[in-house]
Amino acid sequence: MLRPLARGAVRSLCSQCRRIAPIHHDNHPRIPLRHLQTSTSPDRVPLRKQLKQDAKALKAQKRQRKESEEASRQEWELTVGVEIHAQLDTAAKLFSRAPTSSTDAPNSNVALFDLAFPGSQPEFQAATLLPALRAAIALHCQIQPVSRFDRKHYFYQDQPAGYQITQYYEPFARHGYVDLFDYDGIAPEDGDRVRVDIKQVQLEQDTAKSQEYPPSTQLLDFNRVSHPLIEVISMPQIHSPATAAACVRKLQSILQACGAVTTGMELGGLRVDVNVSVRRRDEAPGQHAYDGIEGLGQRTEIKNLSSFKAVEDAIVAEKNRQIALLESGGVVEGETRGWTIGSTETRKLRGKEGAVDYRYMPDPDIPPLIIGEDLIAHLEQALPSSPDALVAMLVGPEYGLPIEDAKPLIELDDGARLEYYQDVVDILRPLQADQDDKKVARVAGNWVLHELGGLLTKTDRAWDAAIVPAQALAHIVDQLQRKRITGPTAKQVLAAVFDGDRRPVPQLLEEDNLLLRPLSREEYVALAQAALALNPGMVEQIRTKNQLGKLGWFVGQMMRAGEKGRVEAPKAEEILRELILDEP
Template sequence: MLDLAYDLPAPKVIRGALHDWELVIGLEVHAQVSSKAKLFSGASTRFGAEPNSNVAFVDAGMPGMLPVINEGCVALAVKTGLGLKAQINLRSAFDRKNYFYPDLPQGYQISQLYHPIVGEGEVIVDMAPGVARRVRIERIHLEQDAGKSIHDMDPHMSFVDLNRTGVALMEIVSRPDIRGPEEAAAYVGKLRQILRYLGTCDGNMQNGNMRADVNVSVCRPGDYEKYQESQDFRHLGTRCEIKNMNSMRFIQQAIDVEARRQIAILEDGGSVVQETRLYDPDKGETRSMRSKEEAHDYRYFPDPDLLPLEIEQGFVDEIAASLPELPDEKKARFVTEFGLTEYDASVLTADVTNAAYFEEVARGRDGKLAANWVINELFGRLKKDDRAITDSPVSAGQLGKIVGLISSDAISGKIGKDLFEIVYTEGGDPEEIVEARGMKQVTDTSAIEAAVDEIIAANPAQVEKAKQNPKLAGWFVGQVMKATGGKANPKAVNEIVAAKLG
């Protein structure tokens, strides 16, 4: 593994009119389980279906319809817990969270309050090369999603779409270990990366498949340390929850805005009210949604239609044995196996698809050269054309052949860029293109020497200047490369020019 330093969280200090204040942040991330069926029914979870077309009788709250647990969702929740180095609870149970809302047809949400399926774990958040933060996970529980209320189709009516009702969610609850907006966004990004590697959630925040409720409070310097010693949450100040955040940028903005709102209230002699708020990015403000409910407000009780969930250790062990290589492990391997810098390894492992692409390019080849071509040439061109790597015109096999041709001195780096452009725009086998178009590098030293002699003979004045100032030898190298159409081996040209000029 990489040699990381785990620092205590560096608090974001905000200077108020009267005092300095520190931020305390905890997140509840709702991640949609990558299942084709819902948590308690066989209805489809396909995104973008016609409204109210993915609804089973139990999802619609029809009388007499009983929920049946989806074993696949249980397995994916266990897999997520193992990926976060968390405790897997072999016995868990479902509860009813009672509240009324038009898009909740049962009148309650099936969740896990008292006995979650996953206990304490951790997420290692990369903050800088060689420096990381450890954010503790308090719990992960399974629950069903609610539907969606639509208010903008008709000014006089609201509509309800129940397609999301009953979709399986994993609620991943962190401890209040996060101390700044940037760290909060980095935590969500790392969590999404891990879930994608595991294949338990696609992390698509735009579609609402991953969203966060952000709890924010402010305290005076030194109070967080008191909390760590006593575990008394009163030292952290009164928290407000910002609901349904689905953008890294908005998470950072909302935290900063909410913290400053709380500071203004406190420095004016007021008290922060514990409540749920919404963030308005257009106005750059948070606004009150409702008072923050406690557990007793929801009248939780064990769901009488569902027996406690008991899983065997063998079931957990089987899932553990099938875990893929996770981001931190892959990054460490890329550093040692391919000789990459930690930064390059981080870029290449940021997404599981990118990492797989690079590994195919680098297999049996110069790892550093392969990383350079993937990061600079391929990623740069894809970003310019607004294309994903899954839509890349250059396959990993094609780019691997280009890297191999450069490594073997069959072509130069400059010719490699020309070849990349041809493959990107026209396709084809790189090796065949080099042969057919005469792009092979000239490595015959006698041919290169003849070209050097010709340039020197034609420019006696420039020869004298170069003898006085060796830096001018680069002019001869450029002329030889031009005369050979860029095909001469640059290293050989430099050596021959230096020898000829003495």
């Protein structure tokens, strides 16, 4: 808004000197006030309108992308295979007795063989085989009685010997599978269930860890050299990016559940490569065959993906790149590509190597690996429950949880949250012997996941079952279910225990005067009438326009006006309905 100046002068914006000046500035003609007031108004957009326009544009962009993806899916067939490299949970390295700790000082856990010191020999550590076998059994693989190690030759600074020891020709496990369900997050077009076959699981050694310091410095930590890995290679049977990400997520959960691996993708203990190819659905089958599957398009490999989102995003980007290339008359080259988080395109790293390039050969220094049937039988018997078995247990008759609660209980904190939940239920059920077991289990799940989980999130604390002992939480829920305390009081007590109050819950409730002393009907009526008298207009809206949602506001007023912890929301609403709507 323009402000008048002394002697009736008016200021305008001088475009040359970029300051506000009187209109009698020497370089500018006089401009009528009405022109100054309206000249910029057509370009001025209110903030709220701009935000709505931006949201509408973003929604249209997402819709267009979805429609484009759908059209692309109808015309082109995407095929994906995944390769997972997972660090095994072992004390020693694969071919030396050096420890595998990743938290020690750089280059402090290194044996002579890890550095390819002349004359040093590999010493296979038999204990490293145990987590690898658990992983293969959990993936329903056929364990091979005899397997052998090979040398995969390539020259790079993170591989001091000039070759990696792996199992290319005769791996220790073959022909497994992983089942993916709709609750695992597979693409809707894939239905309720997808089975992805596992071609093989092989043992191999990890490389050194590289740390770049631009422009020209690169440091190497050889602690990771020869850390035992398994490589899980799937068949190229996946046809959507979401299902590929779900497959990686499921494989990680299986490997963690059976105690095979150290950490997941988030901490670098699991790395993923994906092989991507496309072909037109209405054309003759492609000329390429991978792992015995005929008729595929030329594949490319995307290396070292480090998150589930990166897996999905990189596949989408590479699929779009290949389709655009083929539609323009180009040819997809077999090559290795990279992906940077946040980017929209994959980038070429190098031409794709094959078996000939790696010059695979049997390692002459390592004897065959022979695995007895008695060991396999023992590990099968001792194997923990699989994630799918745990889901079936939690949603089944024993607990009756919805899948939305079952999944996070299994996935959070490497299973520790599930164990805690089961402890709470085991303590709570005898206390609530007169209640349905499923109801008790569902209420416990809500408090473990949402109420206690919310406090952990709010305070940014890591999970620790000792923060709120299972017995304390069970007693809080029991007191609430028996209506000895209100919901707000239960949350207040949980927060007190969370903050370190270690008094037994019954003692805490008694000493802090938190036990519910129910109000009489007359007291409820008095509180309700006082709240209604202050807001007659809202009362009329409820009566004439049936705006029942506003009853909750009056309930809140009654709870604030009443003695803390004594007003029960259901009873308060019941009285309000009687007074406003004449309902019994």
